[in-house]
Every structure is written in C-alpha cells, then in structure tokens.
Amino acid sequence: MLPLLLITRYTLILIPAIASMYLESYASNGTYVFFILLFFWVAELRRTIFKRAVWMLLIEIAFSGWLSYTFDGLLFMIFYSTMLTYLHSFHRHLRISILGVQLIALNLSLQGQSSNSYVLANLLFFILALLLLHMSQVEQNKVDIELLYDQLRRQHYELDEARMQLLDYAKQVENIAQLDERNRISRDIHDDLGHQLIRLKMMMEAGLRILPIQMDKGMEMLTSVRDQLTESMELLRSTVRKLKPDDDSMQSFTLNRLIEGLTKDKSIAIEVDIQGMPYVLYPSLAFILYRNAQEAITNAIRHGGATSVQIQLIYETKQITMSVSNNGRLPAAQTVKGLGMTGMEERSKLIGGQLYVAMDSAFTVTTVLPTFR
Numbered sequence: 393m394l395p396l397l398l399i400t401r402y403t404l405i406l407i408p409a410i411a412s413m414y415l416e417s418y419a420s421n422g423t424y425v426f427f428i429l430l431f432f433w434v435a436e437l438r439r440t441i442f443k444r445a446v447w448m449l450l451i452e453i454a455f456s457g458w459l460s461y462t463f464d465g466l467l468f469m470i471f472y473s474t475m476l477t478y479l480h481s482f483h484r485h486l487r488i489s490i491l492g493v494q495l496i497a498l499n500l501s502l503q504g505q506s507s508n509s510y511v512l513a514n515l516l517f518f519i520l521a522l523l524l525l526h527m528s529q530v531e532q533n534k535v536d537i538e539l540l541y542d543q544l545r546r547q548h549y550e551l552d553e554a555r556m557q558l559l560d561y562a563k564q565v566e567n568i569a570q571l572d573e574r575n576r577i578s579r580d581i582h583d584d585l586g587h588q589l590i591r592l593k594m595m596m597e598a599g600l601r602i603l604p605i606q607m608d609k610g611m612e613m614l615t616s617v618r619d620q621l622t623e624s625m626e627l628l629r630s631t632v633r634k635l636k637p638d639d640d641s642m643q644s645f646t647l648n649r650l651i652e653g654l655t656k657d658k659s660i661a662i663e664v665d666i667q668g669m670p671y672v673l674y675p676s677l678a679f680i681l682y683r684n685a686q687e688a689i690t691n692a693i694r695h696g697g698a699t700s701v702q703i704q705l706i707y708e709t710k711q712i713t714m715s716v717s718n719n720g721r722l723p724a725a726q727t728v729k730g731l732g733m734t735g736m737e738e739r740s741k742l743i744g745g746q747l748y749v750a751m752d753s754a755f756t757v758t759t760v761l762p763t764f765r
Contacts, residue, residue: 397476398439404473405432412465424463431455431470438477446486449478453494460501468513471498472520479524480531487528491521555744588624592617660693661700668707676743677761681714684736684747688716688757691732696720696755712763717756733757 409428418424434452442448452474460467471494479487498517502510596617603610673681685703692698698720706713729749736757737747745761 401435401473401476402432404476405435405470408466408469412463412467416463416465418463427459427463431459435473435477444481446482446490449474449490450493453490453497457497457501460498461503464505468498468502468509469516471513472516475517475520475524479521480528487525552744555742558742588620588627592620592624595620660689660698662689663700663702665702665704666707667705670705670707671763673712673763677712677763680739680743680745680761681712681759683739684757684759685714685716687732687736689718692716692718692720692755695723708763710763711760713758713760715756715758717754719754722751722755 405428413421413424431452434448434455438445438448438452453471456467456470456474459470475491475494478490482490495514495517498513499510502513595613599610599613599617602613689701692701696718698718700719702715702717704713704715704717706715733747733749736759740747740759740761743761745759748758748760750756750758
C-alpha cells in the first residue's frame with residue numbers, strides 16, 4: 393500500500409475511535425480500547441501477511457460492523473478505512489461484490505441511530521467509493537499506457553533490427569552475386585583461355601623444334617599459333633568487357649537518366665543543384681531517390697501543372713537529402729497524401745529514412761536517407 397493511503401487508513405481508524413470516546417459513554421473504556429487495538433492488529437495482519445486474502449477482508453468488514461453497531465459514535469467511518477485497502481488490489485467484479493457486502497454491513501451497523509447518520513454514512517460511502525474507483529481506473533490506465541509504450545518501443549527495436557538485417561541481407565546478396573560472377577569468369581578464363589594458351593605454348597615449342605629441320609612446316613605451325621593468339625585476345629577482351637556493366641545498366645536509375653527522359657517527353661525545365669562531395673550510393677539508395685524524384689516530378693506535372701522543377705541533392709557524411717520543388721499549384725492539405733506520396737514514404741522508411749512535405753512558397757518533397765558509410 394502506498395504511504396499516503398496507509399496514513400489515511402490508520403487515520404480513519406484512530407480519529408473516529410478517539411472522537412467516539414468523547415461523544416459516547418461506555419461502561420468500560422478499557423474494553424473499548426482493547427477492541428480498537430484488536431482492530432488495528434487485524435488491519436496490520438492484512439497489510440503484512442494476508443494481503444490478498446478475501447476471507448481476511450471479510451473478517452475485517454464483519455469486525456468493523458460489530459464495532460460500529462456496539463459502540464456507536466463515529467465508528468462507522470472505519471468502513472472507509474477498509475475500503476482503501478481493496479479497491480486498487482482486486483479485479484473489478486470482486487471489488488463490486490465486496491463493496492455490496494460492505495454497504496450492507498454498514499447499514500446493519502447503523503440500526504438504532506438517527507436518519508441523519510444513515511444519510512451521512514451512505515453519502516460518504518458512495519463518494520469515497522466513486523473516488524477510489526476512479527483513482528483505480530486512472531492507475532490501471534497508467535499501467536496500460538506504460539505497457540503499450542514498452543510494447544511499441546520493443547516493436548521499434550525489432551523493426552530497426554529487421555531493417556538492419558534486411559540491409560545486411562541485401563549486401564550479402566550483392567556480394568554473393570558478384571562472387572558468382574567472378575567464379576564464372578574465372579572458370580571461363582581457366583577452361584577456355586587457359587587451355588588455349590597451353591595448347592599454343594605446346595604448338596610454339598613444337599614449331600621451334602621443327603623450324604630448323606622443316607622450315608615450311610615450322611612456319612605453318614607458327615602462323616597457326618599467331619591466328620589462334622588473335623582469337624585468344626578476342627576471348628580475353630570479351631571476358632574483360634563482362635567485368636564492367638554497360639552504361640545503360642549502370643545508369644538505369646540515375647537522376648540524369650530520369651531528367652533526360654522527362655525533358656524529352658514533357659515540356660518542363662528541370663534544374664539540379666548538388667551540394668557537398670558526391671559519392672557512390674548503394675543501388676537500393678539510388679533506386680529510392682530515383683523513384684521518389686520520378687513520383688514528385690510526375691505529380692507536379694499531372695496535378696500542379698508545373699513548368700519548372702528544382703532538384704537539390706545534399707551529400708553529407710551519414711545521410712543524403714533530396715528536395716524536389718516545383719512552381720505548380722499548391723494542392724489542398726487533405727489531398728497531399730495520396731497513393732504516390734504514401735509509396736514514397738514507405739520506400740524511405742524501409743531503410744530508416746524520412747519523407748517531409750512543405751507547402752510554403754512552393755510545393756517541396758524532401759527525402760532523407762541514411763547512407764551507412
């Protein structure tokens with residue numbers, strides 16, 4: 393029990409007990425004091441040993457009813473002391489049942505007293521019960537909110553971990569793909585070019601031995617070696633070209649390719665401002681920037697009637713920021729977040745980035761992505 397409730401509980405026993413000694417005349421004050429101390433002992437047993445024992449709670453309620461009925465005075469107030477101990481401990485249905493039992497015991501203990509005592513005791517009982525039930529509900533709501541916050545925080549950590557695992561998996565897939573390609577090229581060089589060079593070496597050695605004896609035959613073999621060396625050089629060039637992707641593959645999702653395509657098909661001017669030192673991005677980052685810029689420019693043309701778009705790229709150590717602004721009409725606030733904008737936001741958040749929308753002098757969509765450098 394909280395310290396404040398504990399003090400209030402024993403105060404609601406002590407003050408009515410002392411006040412009743414002055415309001416009533418008892419045959420034996422010693423007997424009266426003994427029963428009050430006995431009630432204190434029962435209350436202390438419930439606090440320390442039988443904290444959640446319903447049977448002990450019912451004994452305390454019965455004892456308080458007997459004290460109030462036997463000694464009159466203000467002892468009906470000790471019912472309120474008992475009420476403080478269980479409205480925050482038991483579940484809802486049990487609390488309501490015990491409240492009903494206590495209310496019956498309270499009214500039985502008031503038999504023989506004035507109607508004013510009935511009204512006052514019941515009014516205080518209901519006021520205190522409602523107050524304590526409200527406090528209990530507030531406390532439960534606080535616990536639920538803390539549990540929900542802990543759950544959300546745990547899910548946030550799990551999401552971050554899953555995102556990092558996804559990035560790590562993407563890097564591993566990229567490395568495995570590169571390793572497979574290198575192994576394939578290595579096998580091609582070993583199986584084709586390597587065997588061909590060994591055969592040419594053997595033919596050249598044979599030609600050198602034959603040349604002093606049979607010059608025509610040796611020259612024929614050396615000519616064959618020369619022709620096959622030409623074929624081997626072509627095979628080597630072809631293998632080297634496979635190591636470097638063609639320009640179309642390298643620039644599939646670059647902003648330059650996007651700008652070239654849009655300015656060719658649409659009557660729109662696009663300006664690019666690059667700040668910071670550019671560096672090579674992961675393909676996944678380049679893809680997200682490409683798609684977000686594509687969506688922002690398409691929306692500017694389709695919905696805003698824009699004729700000019702400004703793209704700003706800021707390269708920083710830990711992140712890259714892309715802002716796309718246009719001179720088109722500003723959309724209504726309720727129509728900003730459509731399917732396209734939702735897709736841009738989901739792509740950004742997938743790798744831990746953020747998407748911001750501003751509608752000041754121009755409609756601006758800003759993508760911020762971590763670079764994991």
